[in-house]
Each structure stands twice: as structure tokens, then as C-alpha cells.
Amino acid sequence: MAVNGKVALVTGGAQGIGRAVVRTLLQNSAKVTVVDMNKDSGEGSKTELDKEFGEGNLAFIQCDVRDGAALRDAFQKTVDKFGHLDIVINNAGINNEKNWEKMIEVNLTSVIKGTYLALEHMSKEHGKQGGTIINVSSMAAFLHSPHQPVYTATKHGVIGFTRVMADASIRGDYGVRINALCPGFVDTPLLQSVELEDNMGKFVKFKDDFKHSMNKFGVLQPSFIAEGMMRLVTDSGLNGAVMKITCSKGIHFHTYEPMSV
Numbered sequence: 159m160a161v162n163g164k165v166a167l168v169t170g171g172a173q174g175i176g177r178a179v180v181r182t183l184l185q186n187s188a189k190v191t192v193v194d195m196n197k198d199s200g201e202g203s204k205t206e207l208d209k210e211f212g213e214g215n216l217a218f219i220q221c222d223v224r225d226g227a228a229l230r231d232a233f234q235k236t237v238d239k240f241g242h243l244d245i246v247i248n249n250a251g252i253n254n255e256k257n258w259e260k261m262i263e264v265n266l267t268s269v270i271k272g273t274y275l276a277l278e279h280m281s282k283e284h285g286k287q288g289g290t291i292i293n294v295s296s297m298a299a300f301l302h303s304p305h306q307p308v309y310t311a312t313k314h315g316v317i318g319f320t321r322v323m324a325d326a327s328i329r330g331d332y333g334v335r336i337n338a339l340c341p342g343f344v345d346t347p348l349l350q351s352v353e354l355e356d357n358m359g360k361f362v363k364f365k366d367d368f369k370h371s372m373n374k375f376g377v378l379q380p381s382f383i384a385e386g387m388m389r390l391v392t393d394s395g396l397n398g399a400v401m402k403i404t405c406s407k408g409i410h411f412h413t414y415e416p417m418s419v
């Protein structure tokens with residue numbers, strides 16, 4: 159898929175990995191809606207990016223992705239403003255082992271909601287033109303740590319859901335490619351949360367283990383993750399792929415044993 163002229167919606171796009179991929183999409187002449195609960199970051203980011211890429215290419219909609227009606231409205235507003243929808247990146251996520259019910263709602267339930275809303279606006283089963291969806295998981299789904307039980311569960315869930323939906327898209331001829339992206343440690347505010355009791359609860363006592371892992375595995379930059387995202391957007395041969403991005407191996411893919419029939 160060529161990106162120029164396409165319309166993208168990115169959840170959690172006001173900072174961190176999401177902001178990096180929003181910038182890369184704009185660099186490639188896409189129109190973008192940023193859906194984020196943080197009004198200050200979202201408006202600040204829009205001001206900066208409008209200066210760099212011109213007005214009219216970026217919309218910011220303040221929305222908590224856990225609010226299904228508000229998320230549905232954000233999708234509709236995007237189509238109303240830009241005419242159609244081609245790319246959806248379900249990126250919003252948190253690290254909160256203390257309020258783990260909230261974390262499941264953001265990291266998994268909202269990814270499911272965002273995927274289903276994306277299909278409503280892109281799938282040929284709804285008479286639309288097709289498109290691509292990227293759901294953000296994590297290397298925590300492969301190299302888990304004892305301090306993130308529910309974060310790890312949500313990220314495993316994203317992979318499982320994404321791979322099944324990719325198969326459903328083929329069987330149902332949706333015309334939509336659906337892939338998962340699993341970064342290792344990335345230098346964003348979320349990564350700082352591993353040192354906070356408010357986020358880690360009783361697991362905060364293991365925070366030195368995290369620092370050891372970061373030193374051992376390295377910390378990536380959001381711009382490199384955006385590079386991986388763009389490959390998932392543009393490579394029309396990728397559906398049901400699980401992209402992994404690490405310091406040691408760069409951008410690569412997880413391979414699964416073929417299912418025995």
C-alpha cells in the first residue's frame with residue numbers, strides 16, 4: 159500500500175511510539191487522526207506537526223479508547239473529515255499492574271474495539287475499499303518478566319486476537335491486512351513507569367531487574383518502531399504477521415510451527 163493520500167487513525171498518537179508513527183505517516187503525505195486521552199499532549203503535538211507539515215493533514219480527537227461510543231465517534235469523525243479510512247494503528251497502551259482491570263480495558267479490550275471499528279470502515283464485507291490494521295503488542299509476549307503478569311497477558315492476547323482476525327479476513331475476503339507489532343524496550347514515558355509503585359504495585363521491588371534487562375537488551379528509539387510500522391503498512395504481502403523489533407536483531411518476524419491439519 160502506498161501511503162500518500164491515505165487516511166490513518168492512530169490511538170495513543172500524542173506521544174511516544176504513536177507520535178513517532180504519526181510523524182512518519184505525515185512525512186509520507188498521509189492524512190492522520192490522532193486519538194488520545196491526553197488533551198495537552200494531543201493539542202501540543204498537533205500544533206508542532208501542523209507547523210511542520212501544514213494545516214489540514216492532521217486531526218486530534220481527545221478520546222479515552224475505553225469509551226466505546228467515543229471511539230466509534232472518533233472513527234466516524236475521521237471518515238467525515240477525510241472521506242475514508244485506510245490505516246488503523248491500535249497503539250494506545252498502559253503499564254498498570256496495580257489497576258490491572260483498567261490495563262486490560264486499554265491494552266486488549268480497546269484493541270479489539272478498534273479492530274472491529276476499523277473493519278466497519280474498511281472491510282469489503284461492509285462495502286468498503288479494504289485497508290490495513292496494526293495492533294501493538296510487545297516483546298513481553300516472548301521474553302516475559304516476573305513483574306508484569308497482566309501486562310504480559312494483554313500483549314499475548316493482542317497477538318492471538320490479531321492472528322485469528324487475519325485468518326478471518328482471508329476467509330471472509332475482507333480485503334484488510336491485520337498484523338501485530340512487538341517492540342522491545344523503547345525510550346518513552348511508558349518505560350519510566352517500571353520504577354513507579356503507582357504503576358507496578360508490589361512488583362516495583364523488582365525494578366532493578368528491569369534496569370538489568372534494559373542494559374542487557376538495549377533500549378530502542380520510537381523512530382525505529384515507526385520504521386517497522388511503515389513496513390507493515392506498505393508491504394501488501396504481510397497479513398497475520400508478528401513483527402518483532404529488538405536491538406539485537408532489528409526488525410524481524412516471529413515464525414510459528416505450521417498447524418498440523
Ligand SMILES: NC(=O)C1=CN([C@@H]2O[C@H](COP(=O)(O)OP(=O)(O)OC[C@H]3O[C@@H](n4cnc5c(N)ncnc54)[C@H](O)[C@@H]3O)[C@@H](O)[C@H]2O)C=CC1
Binds near residue numbers: 194
Ligand atoms: N515503551 C516501551 O518500552 C514499549 C511499549 N510498547 C507498547 O507500545 C504502545 C505505545 O507505548 P508508548 O509509546 O511507550 O507509551 P506512552 O505512554 O509514551 O504513550 C502512550 C499514549 O497512549 C495514550 N493513552 C493511554 N491510555 C489511553 C486511553 N485509555 N485512551 C486514549 N489514549 C490513551 C497516552 O496518553 C499516550 O499519549 C503501548 O501499547 C505499549 O504497551 C510495547 C513494547 C515496549
Ligand SMILES: CCCCCC(=O)/C=C/[C@H]1C=CC(=O)[C@@H]1CCCCCCC(=O)O
Binds near residue numbers: 341343348371404406
Ligand atoms: C511497561 C513497561 C515495559 C514495557 C516495555 C516492554 O514491553 C518490555 C518487555 C520486556 C519485559 C521483560 C523483557 O525482557 C521484555 C523483552 C525486552 C526486549 C527483549 C529483546 C531480546 C533480544 O534483543 O533478543
